Amino acid sequence: MSDDKADLIATFFKEETLTKGTLIINEGKTSKKSFFLESGIVRCYIIDLEGNEITTRFFSAPDFLNDFLSFFEQQPSEENYELLTDAKLHSISFTDVQYCFHNIPEFREWGRMMLTLNHVFLKKRMIALHKETAQERYSNLIKTHPEIVQQVPLHMIASYLGVTKYSLSRIRKEIK
Amino acid sequence: MSDDKADLIATFFKEETLTKGTLIINEGKTSKKSFFLESGIVRCYIIDLEGNEITTRFFSAPDFLNDFLSFFEQQPSEENYELLTDAKLHSISFTDVQYCFHNIPEFREWGRMMLTLNHVFLKKRMIALHKETAQERYSNLIKTHPEIVQQVPLHMIASYLGVTKYSLSRIRKEIK
DNA sequence: ATTACAAATTGCCATATGGTAACTTAAGGA
């Protein structure tokens, strides 16, 4: 992408510095923004029928993130997105995203890529939950995202991997 | 949608009658078509590293289907789509889909809906694999898609649910 | 009717994971 285009696109983003614990997307509310995460870690989770939190995804900087369904369909989100650390973000509004989609081909291309990556992520995760043992899933997480394993509380990682915190604690011991 | 538009869109679809066992999308090949399934059942599966088939999805008529990644990104498919019964399909080429996207707003809207439904399916499935027992997943399948439970061989359903055929056979016995 | 083959079932035991309760460790506030 040319510098001109990059600069143009950058003008639509607004810098935000937020503290640990902030919810940047809330269950039940329609998400108005997409984000670029410059620093920090974000956890995405839903609350199931029994009231348990299920962590469905982590984002660690640098990365783009939004709630695909809530943002692009402008409907209430089913998930919460919580900052696990203090973070610096750059946000763009739905209106501006629409404007950029219509007027900047490179931005449209970027949107397509986001969508594809999102889809690939879900498919990989589905297959992992399907065929891998909890230990394999944990080992893979260490390989691909060591920063998450290091910085995120064990019970959240356990929930993300689909096991209890007790099991994950045992898996940790075995791996060492 | 108006009848005029519907008729116009229909002209881009070509009827195909195919027999049980036919692969309509092949692993390794770039998918050139999207389909409307008028009658029949389709199974989507991948082959994992150990050579096992993992069934990732069923489609039963009437439904639209394509391989999102292979079709829209025009890259080799990672999955196979197999007819489990004789079937009548209506197919539309990638070129024609692009044409319709550019020229028929209703079609664009339909594309967006497909994408969203696809996404919702993957998320639901992820959560099901995450939190439900095999028995719950099977019960839900019976509720939502009894025709699949009736017509599809047990070992394929087992693979879809993420359990062995032995376990599913036992689950079946308990439920009765 | 007979054979052949795939699909499905079931007894048996192994393994992975769940869940409680007790305990230890770590971290932040008064």
Add this chain to the structure above:
DNA sequence: TCCTTAAGTTACCATATGGCAATTTGTAAT
């Protein structure tokens, strides 16, 4: 520093599921 609380660990046992092997059932071809 002490106190309080959350996080993490671990012993123990329960439950869910895996997987082999033997058997039965169903189905299609001859």
